[in-house]
Amino acid sequence: MQFSSESVEALVEQLTKLPTIGRKTAQRLASFILKMPRAEVVEIAEALIAVKDRVRECSICSNVTDRDPCQICRAPRRDRSTICVVEEANDVHAIERTGEYRGVYHVLGGAISPLSGVGPDDLTIRKLVARIAPDGEIPEELVRENGSANDEETSDDEVHRFIQEHRKTTVEEIILAVNPNVEGDTTAYYISQLIKPLGVSVTRIARGLPIGGDLEYADEATLSRALEGRGQV
Amino acid sequence: MQFSSESVEALVEQLTKLPTIGRKTAQRLASFILKMPRAEVVEIAEALIAVKDRVRECSICSNVTDRDPCQICRAPRRDRSTICVVEEANDVHAIERTGEYRGVYHVLGGAISPLSGVGPDDLTIRKLVARIAPDGEIPEELVRENGSANDEETSDDEVHRFIQEHRKTTVEEIILAVNPNVEGDTTAYYISQLIKPLGVSVTRIARGLPIGGDLEYADEATLSRALEGRGQV
Numbered sequence: 255m256q257f258s259s260e261s262v263e264a265l266v267e268q269l270t271k272l273p274t275i276g277r278k279t280a281q282r283l284a285s286f287i288l289k290m291p292r293a294e295v296v297e298i299a300e301a302l303i304a305v306k307d308r309v310r311e312c313s314i315c316s317n318v319t320d321r322d323p324c325q326i327c328r329a330p331r332r333d334r335s336t337i338c339v340v341e342e343a344n345d346v347h348a349i350e351r352t353g354e355y356r357g358v359y360h361v362l363g364g365a366i367s368p369l370s371g372v373g374p375d376d377l378t379i380r381k382l383v384a385r386i387a388p389d390g391e392i393p394e395e396l397v398r399e400n401g402s403a404n405d406e407e408t409s410d411d412e413v414h415r416f417i418q419e420h421r422k423t424t425v426e427e428i429i430l431a432v433n434p435n436v437e438g439d440t441t442a443y444y445i446s447q448l449i450k451p452l453g454v455s456v457t458r459i460a461r462g463l464p465i466g467g468d469l470e471y472a473d474e475a476t477l478s479r480a481l482e483g484r485g486q487v
Numbered sequence: 488m489q490f491s492s493e494s495v496e497a498l499v500e501q502l503t504k505l506p507t508i509g510r511k512t513a514q515r516l517a518s519f520i521l522k523m524p525r526a527e528v529v530e531i532a533e534a535l536i537a538v539k540d541r542v543r544e545c546s547i548c549s550n551v552t553d554r555d556p557c558q559i560c561r562a563p564r565r566d567r568s569t570i571c572v573v574e575e576a577n578d579v580h581a582i583e584r585t586g587e588y589r590g591v592y593h594v595l596g597g598a599i600s601p602l603s604g605v606g607p608d609d610l611t612i613r614k615l616v617a618r619i620a621p622d623g624e625i626p627e628e629l630v631r632e633n634g635s636a637n638d639e640e641t642s643d644d645e646v647h648r649f650i651q652e653h654r655k656t657t658v659e660e661i662i663l664a665v666n667p668n669v670e671g672d673t674t675a676y677y678i679s680q681l682i683k684p685l686g687v688s689v690t691r692i693a694r695g696l697p698i699g700g701d702l703e704y705a706d707e708a709t710l711s712r713a714l715e716g717r718g719q720v
């Protein structure tokens with residue numbers, strides 16, 4: 255026996271498709287939704303569809319955006335000579351929250367993981383190389399890739415203009431902010447091998463004890479990495 | 488700085504309105520939704536709206552249902568002389584899962600809680616009394632209450648016929664399956680005072696140690712209730 259309402263049951267089924275939501279949570283959410291005003295539920299439903307309809311990939315950095323290129327790539331005050339390479343759009347958000355970083359980003363769309371069948375070509379690595387390499391390399395192709403999804407406000411020409419503008423600045427440093435795990439390590443190694451020959455400095459964000467952490471409870475891998483990466487006081 | 492996409496930001500805002508979903512979880516859900524096929528997202532959105540448009544309250548037991556009266560109230564094999572009183576529709580679901588109960592239900596829509604401003608009139612207690620009391624008491628009014636929301640398949644007449652059919656059976660037992668907390672206790676006391684004069688047996692589900700629980704870790708209130716409610720072996 256399930257819920258006596260098929261609609262509620264259908265909603266519970268739909269919600270359990272999402273990560274972190276099990277059957278119990280889905281039931282709790284469904285009860286809550288039953289009591290919400292209809293207008294608010296419509297707002298949620300519309301926000302869901304809007305995300306699918308409006309969000310696209312930035313032609314320059316592959317971050318999620320409503321308007322191509324994204325706010326960060328458009329911003330004239332951003333330091334375009336430093337590119338921070340992250341795995342997911344969420345990571346951009348995390349780094350922006352620190353308020354410390356003034357450069358631009360590049361979103362890979364994941365990490366190299368042979369076990370999950372994710373190779374370098376499934377990520378935006380080629381696009382990253384094109385951003386660094388001297389002019390004349392595959393920009394046309396990149397514009398066309400996202401061309402069909404372009405916003406009304408932004409013509410292909412405008413996107414192209416921004417890409418050209420970015421290319422005027424010579425990239426000096428690539429900061430690899432990939433996750434500190436096997437997939438991240440593999441990706442960092444792959445990218446550094448590819449980019450170092452282009453004469454660009456490639457760095458990786460520090461791994462060590464988290465702030466507020468406790469040495470006693472740190473795992474061996476973190477602790478040995480922290481020792482290895484020790485610096486002058 | 489927030490997400491570089493306003494649509495994603497709007498979705499995160501909408502999702503955090505739901506219980507158990509904080510900002511971090513909402514961000515994680517939004518990233519997942521960004522990668523889902525559009526058709527699946529539309530399904531979720533539609534299920535949300537459907538719940539608001541199709542689900543109504545059963546005229547008899549106030550359970551959530553797509554078709555009034557609900558499946559359980561319609562079922563001819565259910566023992567209509569026993570009514571299990573629960574706080575929420577989710578609780579019906581929980582009791583049905585045991586597979587032990589063959590009677591019908593009554594959903595109160597909450598519990599009496601003076602602190603939260605919930606009084607007896609905010610619950611379906613009057614409707615419960617009408618189910619038990621001899622014929623002629625407020626059935627018309629009850630039908631009209633939900634009348635406007637009726638499914639095309641179910642006419643007011645049909646709902647009325649079911650109510651009359653239920654009234655043919657004399658209610659013999661009211662099982663109070665309210666939560667074992669202050670609000671539940673208050674509600675149970677209120678209902679029992681109201682119903683006992685009508686000559687109906689009023690019981691409450693047992694409170695004691697949960698199965699698989701450990702005496703050592705049980706709280707004092709549960710343990711003293713378990714002692715008090717001890718039975719012959």
